Amino acid sequence: MNATICGLPSPPRLRLARLPTPLEPLDGLSRRLGGPRIWVKRDDLSECAASGNKIRKLEFTIAQALAEGADTLLTCGGLQSNHCRATALLGARLGLGVELVLRGEPHGVPDGNLFLDRLTGAVVHAYPARRYQQALDELLAAHAARLRAAGRRPFVIPTGASDAIGVWGYVAGAAELAEDCARAGIGPAQVVCATGSGGTQAGLTAGLALAGLATEVWGIAVCDDAAWFERKVHADLGAWRARYGIALDVDRLAVRVLDAYIGAGYAQADAAVFDTIGLLAREEGLLLDPVYTGKAFHGMLEEIRAGRFARTGDVVFVHTGGLFGLFAQRAEALAAGVLGAAGAGDVH
Numbered sequence: 001m002n003a004t005i006c007g008l009p010s011p012p013r014l015r016l017a018r019l020p021t022p023l024e025p026l027d028g029l030s031r032r033l034g035g036p037r038i039w040v041k042r043d044d045l046s047e048c049a050a051s052g053n054k055i056r057k058l059e060f061t062i063a064q065a066l067a068e069g070a071d072t073l074l075t076c077g078g079l080q081s082n083h084c085r086a087t088a089l090l091g092a093r094l095g096l097g098v099e100l101v102l103r104g105e106p107h108g109v110p111d112g113n114l115f116l117d118r119l120t121g122a123v124v125h126a127y128p129a130r131r132y133q134q135a136l137d138e139l140l141a142a143h144a145a146r147l148r149a150a151g152r153r154p155f156v157i158p159t160g161a162s163d164a165i166g167v168w169g170y171v172a173g174a175a176e177l178a179e180d181c182a183r184a185g186i187g188p189a190q191v192v193c194a195t196g197s198g199g200t201q202a203g204l205t206a207g208l209a210l211a212g213l214a215t216e217v218w219g220i221a222v223c224d225d226a227a228w229f230e231r232k233v234h235a236d237l238g239a240w241r242a243r244y245g246i247a248l249d250v251d252r253l254a255v256r257v258l259d260a261y262i263g264a265g266y267a268q269a270d271a272a273v274f275d276t277i278g279l280l281a282r283e284e285g286l287l288l289d290p291v292y293t294g295k296a297f298h299g300m301l302e303e304i305r306a307g308r309f310a311r312t313g314d315v316v317f318v319h320t321g322g323l324f325g326l327f328a329q330r331a332e333a334l335a336a337g338v339l340g341a342a343g344a345g346d347v348h
């Protein structure tokens with residue numbers, strides 16, 4: 001029998017992630033807050049170093065690359081891109097070349113994700129932020145042309161693998177989450193994730209609708225504003241429906257984005273986000289990163305405290321990974337007081 005996802009025929013897929021990931025309650029924190037029971041879908045456990053949300057998308061993206069005969073993955077992101085790091089590791093695992101077009105100029109010893117990119121042997125092309133922002137498409141096209149001229153067969157993966165193909169990652173992730181919820185006997189009022197390029201939110205929104213779960217999906221924006229992400233998520237869903245002939249009226253799906261928690265900008269976390277990161281580490285032994293999950297979890301807690309999310313029942317946070325980004329910002333974390341007022345973590 002051919003594989004299906006939410007009742008739809010599955011496109012080519014590689015099994016790369018360790019699935020299903022656990023769905024776990026955070027009972028200590030939930031008691032402390034006195035609101036709904038908070039659950040975490042542990043997609044930070046989807047692999048070891050290739051962990052996080054991107055591996056779910058890349059199961060489909062890299063399968064498509066192989067179906068098209070590619071031998072090199074070419075993708076892009078920030079210097080600390082989790083997506084680029086996951087692509088670099090999975091490319092190495094599959095014997096594919098990997099080239100990364102990165103935004104920003106590396107200084108000093110490579111840290112976090114960039115260190116892992118280098119460790120895998122991925123070829124890194126770094127550009128000043130302004131040039132990257134103005135010319136990303138041309139840069140990718142030029143590197144793809146260079147690779148082709150050298151006899152390679154590159155497959156270009158867009159930012160965050162958020163496109164028609166990548167949407168499948170979280171449509172399948174939503175089907176898994178729906179099964180988790182059924183097993184746990186819960187029907188969460190909200191499912192919350194960090195939104196950086198929109199693909200995770202797009203897949204969750206479509207997948208949970210297809211799975212028949214009456215839950216709101218909320219994306220906490222980490223960079224651009226809500227209007228930008230609403231357009232991006234709808235565009236990815238529209239492209240997915242068109243490419244695969246999906247009979248789901250994606251234009252009618254509610255795309256809910258909160259942009260009040262971006263702070264000073266992408267990858268810039270304020271003291272409140274670091275407080276949340278410290279709190280979760282101490283109270284739950286759960287690690288969040290300052291770029292994505294720390295901001296998103298902080299936003300979710302603020303919404304719960306303000307009574308805008310469910311006051312009782314269940315809320316699910318999709319932990320999309322990003323741990324290595326915490327190491328790259330340990331100086332910022334310490335300066336912001338991540339260890340807490342009581343001197344937690346002091347060395348005696």
Ligand SMILES: Cc1ncc(COP(=O)(O)O)c(C=O)c1O
Pocket residue numbers: 052053081082083160162194195196197198199200201292293320321322323
């Ligand atoms: C750790 C982490 N969480 C969340 C996101 C956001 O996911 P998406 O790009 O699908 O919006 C990203 C990447 O952007 C990420 O690296």
